[in-house]
Amino acid sequence: MSAGAEVAVDAGAIAARWRAVRVAVDAACVAAGRAPAEVTIVAVSKRHPAAAVDAVVAAGATDVGENYAQELVAKRAAVGAAVRWHFIGRLQRNKARLVAGQVALVHAVDAVDLAEELGRRARAAGAIQPILAAVNVGGEAQKSGVAAAEAPALIAALRAVDGVRLDGLMTMPPPADDPEVVRPAFRALRRLRDELATAASPLPHLSMGMSGDFAVAIAEGATLVRIGTAIFGERPPA
Ligand SMILES: *Cc1c(COP(=O)(O)O)cnc(C)c1O
Numbered sequence: 001m002s003a004g005a006e007v008a009v010d011a012g013a014i015a016a017r018w019r020a021v022r023v024a025v026d027a028a029c030v031a032a033g034r035a036p037a038e039v040t041i042v043a044v045s046k047r048h049p050a051a052a053v054d055a056v057v058a059a060g061a062t063d064v065g066e067n068y069a070q071e072l073v074a075k076r077a078a079v080g081a082a083v084r085w086h087f088i089g090r091l092q093r094n095k096a097r098l099v100a101g102q103v104a105l106v107h108a109v110d111a112v113d114l115a116e117e118l119g120r121r122a123r124a125a126g127a128i129q130p131i132l133a134a135v136n137v138g139g140e141a142q143k144s145g146v147a148a149a150e151a152p153a154l155i156a157a158l159r160a161v162d163g164v165r166l167d168g169l170m171t172m173p174p175p176a177d178d179p180e181v182v183r184p185a186f187r188a189l190r191r192l193r194d195e196l197a198t199a200a201s202p203l204p205h206l207s208m209g210m211s212g213d214f215a216v217a218i219a220e221g222a223t224l225v226r227i228g229t230a231i232f233g234e235r236p237p238a
Pocket of ligand 1: 046210230
């Protein structure tokens with residue numbers, strides 16, 4: 001594949017940063033008394049070319065996250081390797097068909113009608129779509145997520161939707177220079193999960209933590225950390 005107009009990809013630099021992130025994630029697990037196998041790194045490749053995904057997969061990544069439905073579809077077609085794709089952005093209902101049945105997990109479901117559309121499309125493809133419920137635990141301005149007070153009702157409703165399986169919760173606090181600022185949000189998400197988990201629906205996954213705060217998120221129980229910049233470098237402008 002020719003580089004064309006695309007930003008050149010430095011596969012060696014991506015591989016080195018991937019290894020450094022893996023080491024830091026493993027260290028955060030050990031510091032928290034957790035097994036490194038409990039935490040999956042979702043390499044967030046939004047706005048980076050497919051060649052960057054090829055590079056991180058060659059370095060050992062198994063899970064890749066995208067924010068925009070069309071970009072996910074195009075990159076998925078361009079990436080040769082078997083990858084578990086994650087849709088981590090805010091999904092419009094009219095884009096659900098592009099994602100349903102195509103990704104391992106949809107992280108940021110904050111409305112029942114979106115889940116119903118995902119379920120309908122997944123069933124048509126002969127699949128069940130795993131999802132997470134997005135919760136704005138901190139109450140700050142966030143791109144997605146229902147308020148914590150609304151979470152029990154959302155979760156009860158999502159559990160009843162055909163064609164999807166609710167696997168846990170996701171949150172995305174506004175980035176802060178000091179990761180301690182976001183610790184209470186991560187802790188609150190875990191508490192919410194512990195309160196709402198049932199034997200039939202244990203909500204095993206907590207998707208929380210990004211480049212600047214994944215160690216704190218892991219200390220607070222994250223099972224999926226969504227890491228972009230620390231792996232791929234600065235994102236090209238949109
Ligand atoms: C972009 C993005 C990330 C990754 O952010 P970095 O700070 O680059 O690690 C994680 N989660 C979501 C939902 C994102 O949109």
